[in-house]
Structure formats: structure tokens, C-alpha cells
Amino acid sequence: xxxxxxxxxxxxxxxxxxxxxxxxxxxxxxxxxxxxxxxxxxxxxxxxxxxxxxxxxxxxxxxxxxxxxxxxxxxxxxxxxxxxxxxxxxxxxxxxxxxxxxxxxxxxxxxxxxxxxxxxxxxxxxxxxxxxxxxxxxxxxxxxxxxxxxxxxxxxxxxxxxxxxxxxxxxxxxxxxxxxxxxxxxxxxxxxxxxxxxxxxxxxxxxxxxxxxxxxxxxxxxxxxxxxxxxxxxxxxxxxxxxxxxxxxxxxxxxxxxxxxxxxxxxxxxxxxxxxxxxxxxxxxxxxxxxxxxxxxxxxxxxxxxxxxxxxxxxxxxxxxxxxxxxxxxxxxxxxxxxxxxxxxxxxxxxxxxxxxxxxxxxxxxxxxxxxxxxxxxxxxxxxxxxxxxxxxxxxxxxxxxxxxxxxxxxxxxxxxxxxxxxxxxxxxxxxxxxxxxxxxxxxxxxxxxxxxxxxxxx
Numbered sequence: 509x510x511x512x513x514x515x516x517x518x519x520x521x522x523x524x525x526x527x528x529x530x531x532x533x534x535x536x537x538x539x540x541x542x543x544x545x546x547x548x549x550x551x552x553x554x555x556x557x558x559x560x561x562x563x564x565x566x567x568x569x570x571x572x573x574x575x576x577x578x579x580x581x582x583x584x585x586x587x588x589x590x591x592x593x594x595x596x597x598x599x600x601x602x603x604x605x606x607x608x609x610x611x612x613x614x615x616x617x618x619x620x621x622x623x624x625x626x627x628x629x630x631x632x633x634x635x636x637x638x639x640x641x642x643x644x645x646x647x648x649x650x651x652x653x654x655x656x657x658x659x660x661x662x663x664x665x666x667x668x669x670x671x672x673x674x675x676x677x678x679x680x681x682x683x684x685x686x687x688x689x690x691x692x693x694x695x696x697x698x699x700x701x702x703x704x705x706x707x708x709x710x711x712x713x714x715x716x717x718x719x720x721x722x723x724x725x726x727x728x729x730x731x732x733x734x735x736x737x738x739x740x741x742x743x744x745x746x747x748x749x750x751x752x753x754x755x756x757x758x759x760x761x762x763x764x765x766x767x768x769x770x771x772x773x774x775x776x777x778x779x780x781x782x783x784x785x786x787x788x789x790x791x792x793x794x795x796x797x798x799x800x801x802x803x804x805x806x807x808x809x810x811x812x813x814x815x816x817x818x819x820x821x822x823x824x825x826x827x828x829x830x831x832x833x834x835x836x837x838x839x840x841x842x843x844x845x846x847x848x849x850x851x852x853x854x855x856x857x858x859x860x861x862x863x864x865x866x867x868x869x870x871x872x873x874x875x876x877x878x879x880x881x882x883x884x885x886x887x888x889x890x891x892x893x894x895x896x897x898x899x900x901x902x903x904x905x906x907x908x909x910x911x912x913x914x915x916x917x918x919x920x921x922x923x924x925x926x927x928x929x930x931x932x933x934x935x936x937x938x939x940x941x942x943x944x945x946x947x948x949x950x951x952x953x954x955x956x957x958x959x960x961x962x963x964x965x966x967x
Contacts, residue, residue: 509679509686510966511715514556515539516573516936517961520719521547521876523574523936525690526557528964530681532656533557535565536690536715540576540607542848544878551577551631556962560585564655567592567644568663568692569672570599570756576607579636582643591655593663593671594646595797599756599790601644604637606755606786610851649673664706667695668912669757670794676708686967691716693936694922696725696914701764701794701801705914707925713967714930714953716923718937719874719913721945731909732765735870738905739773739841742868746838749868750861750902752854752881754847755787757912758872760794762843765910767818775841776819781833783824783844783853824853834860847873849880859893865901872910877938916945924952931955933965 515524515537522541527534541550559581567575567590578590578600592600611630647653652662658680663673675690689711697704726734742749753759759782766775782788824830830853833842844854858880861867875881883891884904890897908915914922923932932953934942939958946956959965 509681509684510964511688511713511933512964513933513935513959513961515541517959517963518937518939518942519876520874520936520938521573522550522577523568524577525715525935527677527688529656529659529679532563532659533561534655534659534677535562535581536675537568537574537692538565538577538581539574540572542573542850542879543876543882544850547876547878548850551580555581555584558585560587562586562588564588565590566655566661566675566677567596567600568675568690569593569666569669570596570603571669571693571754572603572607574692575600575603577631579604579608579632579640582640583632583636588643589655590640590644591653591661592644592646593673594648595671595793595800596673597644597646598793599671601641602786602789602793603756604640605634608632608634608637614851652678664708665703666692667697667699667702667705667914668693669695670702670760670797670800674706674708687712688967689714689926689930691922693717693719693912694914694919695912696728696918697921698728699761701761703800705918705922707922709927711926711930714923714926714932716919716932716934717913718919718934718942718945720911720915721919721934721937721941721948722943723908723915723941724917725911725915726907726909728909731907732769734907735765735910736769736773738868738870739775739778743774743777743839745866747866747868748838748861748864749841749870750854750857751841751843751870751872752847752849752858753784753787753843753845754873754912755784755845756790758847758910759784759787759843759845760791761910762872763791763818763821766841770818778820778839778841779836780818780821780841781824781843782821783830783833783842783857785825787843787845788823788825830856833857838866847881848876849884855880855893859896859898862891862902863899865903867902869902869904871904871906873912916948919945920948920952923949929954931957934958
């Protein structure tokens with residue numbers, strides 16, 4: 509038995525780990541590589557395994573860097589089942605359809621633009637997505653199910669987005685018994701809406717994310733004060749606030765916080781837009797699964813019957829509705845995808861808004877190296893959007909306390925909830941974050957290793 513670290517090894521993207529169990533092979537996630545043209549070009553590289561020989565996939569959650577290459581896997585011959593949480597099936601469906609549509613749009617833009625470096629077609633299309641979706645099998649939290657003979661799996665709540673899962677794998681072959689735990693992406697403790705991450709009781713081997721292994725987030729209450737101050741200060745100049753937000757997770761929390769603090773932040777003076785058909789669909793799914801909320805969010809939902817009341821909230825579903833937003837002038841809060849600024853409607857808003865020094869761009873989530881979001885955070889004077897050079901005069905803000913990923917204290921707390929000191933293999937992190945978490949874990953774990961891409965570990 510061994511595990512191979514293919515995706516998200518020494519980087520924060522493309523989650524994909526391979527369990528070889530005698531003659532059986534299971535993938536843990538099959539995610540898209542994100543973070544700029546050079547990184548994303550790797551998605552077209554052949555898989556380092558034959559997709560036809562994969563027996564099953566276990567999907568931790570619906571974010572595209574964890575599920576985004578499933579249709580490509582199917583396109584190249586995979587015929588097994590994909591196991592995930594029950595509600596994650598619905599989120600995965602809308603995300604994969606959106607990914608296919610976005611890829612087609614990029615391909616059309618590349619054909620018409622001489623500045624694009626890639627003229628290749630999309631990795632997959634909607635037909636591949638529709639072939640993939642029937643393969644998804646949903647399971648509730650904390651319920652053991654059989655993936656293959658001798659292989660049982662269950663999901664625990666990872667607290668990252670709705671129905672994100674910590675994956676427990678129990679292997680029973682002959683006289684061999686092994687317990688492998690894959691953290692998926694772990695959220696912060698005491699986050700709104702979501703329940704806290706759950707630690708499994710036991711493990712023989714832990715594969716653990718490390719996105720913020722070198723960082724401690726600001727206190728959430730302090731982060732909300734900063735957000736409120738930003739809104740009030742911007743209101744003085746009737747500025748526009750642009751928020752690149754992930755369609756699943758951050759968009760819903762932002763709407764929740766804006767609704768909860770609407771009176772305190774005088775949001776009746778603003779026009780607020782959720783400019784993402786994907787986020788609109790995901791929000792509806794969120795509010796249909798209130799049984800998965802934490803106590804605070806569930807109580808608030810019952811009070812408002814649907815979601816926290818938010819004045820002047822507009823849903824921009826069509827392209828024409830999106831285009832009209834930029835003609836409204838000042839005094840708008842625009843939440844648009846994608847969260848990494850790698851595509852979608854946020855690019856159109858940034859192209860218009862970045863040159864005005866009275867405007868604000870607010871980042872609440874991780875930005876991969878090489879991507880537009882990271883370049884803005886790092887202080888770029890100019891950026892390229894749709895083949896055009898755009899001056900960056902707008903004010904750039906980051907509020908890490910609203911991140912969907914836990915910081916190093918959250919990660920350590922989750923690991924210490926596991927009995928004993930099982931060995932840890934760190935994935936899904938930049939090298940500096942991994943090394944920092946490795947150092948912090950050395951007193952808590954029996955062994956902490958940072959695998960190279962393609963490295964195999966026997967267990």
C-alpha cells in the first residue's frame with residue numbers, strides 16, 4: 509500500500525492524491541490547477557496515471573481546485589464512482605458547469621486576441637460535465653460507506669465551506685488494517701454559518717493542508733471592525749468597493765455579515781450587487797441546508813426565514829445586468845467572481861474600477877502566486893486584463909480574518925484532536941507556509957514530512 513502526492517504538493521492548488529491499495533487505486537480529489545497562465549497550462553498535461561485504471565474518487569468538497577478536473581478524468585476514460593457529501597453533489601454540479609462555460613469563453617477570447625499566449629481549446633466541455641455528474645454519489649457526515657471491498661470511508665465536517673469534508677479511510681486487507689485521514693481544506697473555528705472542524709479520533713497517517721501554516725489570522729471581531737470602517741470611510745466619498753469572492757463560501761459569508769450589520773454600517777446608503785450566477789445558485793443551496801449551520805446562523809435564518817435581511821441587494825444573473833452595474837457611478841459594493849481573479853465578471857469590474865484612486869478592492873481569501881489577485885496585493889502599478897494594460901490607482905485591502913482557511917492555530921488544534929502522534933504529510937501550501945507548520949508540528953507529531961510532487965510513501 510502506498511500514497512502518491514500528485515496535485516497540491518508544495519503548492520496551493522490542484523488537489524489530487526493517489527492511494528494504491530494492492531490492485532485498487534483511489535483518488536483523493538481531482539482538482540484544477542489555478543494561479544496564472546503558466547500554472548493553468550499544466551492542466552492540459554497528461555495525468556501521471558491511466559484514468560481508466562482508477563477505481564473510485566473520494567471528493568473532499570466542491571471548490572474547483574479540488575473537483576475541477578473530474579470531467580477531464582471522465583473524458584480520458586474514468587468509469588468509476590465519485591463519493592462526496594450529499595449536498596456537495598449540488599454544489600459540484602453548478603461549479604463544474606460554470607467551469608466548462610468559463611473555459612469555452614476563454615477559448616473564444618483567445619481565438620480573437622493576438623495577445624493571448626495560448627490558443628488551445630478548453631480542457632472539457634458541458635458534455636463531459638454531464639457525463640460526470642451521474643457518477644457522483646452523496647453521503648451524510650459521520651456515516652461509513654464502502655468504496656471498494658476492504659475500503660470504508662466517512663466524512664467529518666471540515667468547517668471550510670458548506671459540506672466540506674475531512675476524509676477518513678479505513679483499509680482492511682488480509683491482516684492489514686490502516687487508517688488514513690485526509691484533512692481536505694480546514695476552516696477556522698468559531699466561523700459564522702459553518703460548524704467547527706471535526707478531528708477524527710485515530711489515524712495511522714495524516715495528509716494535512718497547510719495554506720496558512722505560517723500565519724495567524726486577525727481576530728474575527730477585529731476583521732469585522734475593519735470591514736465596517738472601510739464601508740463607512742468609503743461612504744464619505746461615495747466610493748465603489750469591489751470584492752473578488754469565491755462563489756462558494758466567501759460570497760455567502762459576506763452576504764451574511766452585511767445582512768447582520770446592515771444597520772450598524774448604514775448599508776441602506778449603498779447599492780449592493782452579487783454579480784455571479786454561480787454564487788447566486790450556491791447561495792440558494794446554502795440556505796436550503798440550514799441543518800448544517802452552526803447555532804448562530806440557524807437562529808438568524810429562522811428569524812429572517814431565508815437569509816439576513818439586506819437592503820438594496822441586487823442579483824446580477826445576466827451579462828447585461830452585470831454591464832449595467834458599471835454605469836451606476838459611485839456608492840456600490842460589488843461582490844463578483846472569481847475569487848482568484850482568474851476569470852469571470854470580476855475582471856470586467858477591475859478593468860473599469862482599478863484606475864480610480866477613490867475605489868477600493870477588498871480581498872478576503874487566498875491568492876495564488878502568479879495570479880492577478882496576488883499581483884494586486886503585492887502592489888503592482890499596472891496589470892494586464894483582457895489584453896489591455898490597466899493602471900492600479902485603487903486602494904487594495906486584505907482582511908484575512910474572513911478567510912475560509914484556518915490559520916496555524918486552527919490547524920494545530922485540529923491535529924491535536926487526533927489521539928497519539930500519527931505521522932503528518934503536508935500538502936496544499938506554499939513552501940514557506942509548509943515549513944513553518946512543519947516546525948510548529950514537530951513537538952505534536954511523530955513525524956512531519958513535506959512530499960515532493962510525485963513522491964510515493966508506503967504505509
